[in-house]
Amino acid sequence: MGARQLASRPLVQAALRFEPTPRLPRQLWLLPWAVAHYPDDVARLRRDFPDDIVSAPRPLPPLARVAGDPYAPGHATDEWGCTFVNVCPGIMGEVKDPLVKDYATDLDQVRPPVEWLDGGFDQVDAFCNSTDKFVLSRQEIAPFERMQYLRGTEALMMDLIEPPRGFFELRDLVHSFNMRALARWCRSKVDGIFFQDDWGSQRGLLIDPKIWRTLFKPLYRDYIQAAHAAGKLALMHSDGHIMSIYDDLIEIGLDAINSQLFCMDIAEIGRRYKGRITFWGEICRQHLLPHGTPAEIQRAVQRVASALYDGHGGVIAQCEFGIGSKPQNVREVFRAWERIGRAAPA
Secondary structure (H helix, E strand, O other), rough: OOOOOOOOHHHHHHHHOOOOOOOEEEEEEEOOOHHOOOHHHHHHHHOOOOOEEEEEEOOOOOOOOOOOOOOEEEEEEOOOOOEEEEHHHHHHHOOOOOOOOOOOHHHHOOOOOOHHHOOOHHHHHHOOOOOOOOOOOOEEEEEHHHHHHHHHHHHHHHHHHHHHHHHHHHHHHHHHHHHHHHHHHHHOOOOOEEEEEOEEOOOOEOOOOHHHHHHHHHHHHHHHHHHOOOOOEEEEEEOOOHHHHHHHHHOOOOOOEOOOOOHHOOHHHHHHOOOOOOEEEOOOOOOOHHHOOOOHHHHHHHHOOOOOOOOOOOOOEEEEEEEEOOOOHHHHHHHHHHHHHHHHHO
16 A cells, blocks of 8 residues: 555545545445446446445344335335335335324324344444445434325425424434434444435425424434444435535534535535535536536536535545436546546645
């Protein structure tokens, strides 16, 4: 290993601490669609641009209520008993028949998957011991999304206008389970705790930011405080235009955010938030990755770098290879970030 090289774990940690790094840490997110349609390209991307951030493998005991393949056309039921209807292979479907149609009669039927709280952590720790990658917990903590699956999106949105008692009971049930799951992850050897929720539309937050701060911000504060108390870093994903809550996420200590920068004003994000939180990707997967040219991809990466990166950490080179994306464009994202990282000041 050369004098300026770093293994993946310290490389990511340095970027999150806003320290200079010999190159940008990177991560490719893959939807099953990409693996099914471009297996050779995926294999080459993995070979040429190996991830520095990985998720811990965690084998789980079978649950009788879990059925079907969530990424295949048809019906699939998850660990909470929510049934998804899918019409497109390679991506997840939607819940059309939520379990909690009426809080008074249905809330008692919600069964969190407590059987999964402790399973598989021997394998998690063994994996962490075997790799120099920065290891994240699995994608399990998403309170807003879980509430939508259980209640239905339309009904939940109506609840937010004037929340009934049942709303708080459902929120607290989901949050209590999440805290138990997070506590178990915090006792493992992972480096970071991952949670997610899609909060943005194309032009702004899905709900009034004041409502978000009252009803949901305290949940994320709990997750971040628990992670930090255990010596873990906290990383979050949200789709959409979420600039109105960046300050809140920074205030409660979030270490890195994966968000759709190209829905927002990237230059303004740089002016307000550069150096205050690490930007964990991404590059536009709605228009550029499916339809752009390699030159447009290069300009897009440079646009992000010009706003957010000065060679002192704070940026992770990430993009999603999802439905419709061109493999050559995904490759160009990582090639462009590699050139920028080499040219950064020491």
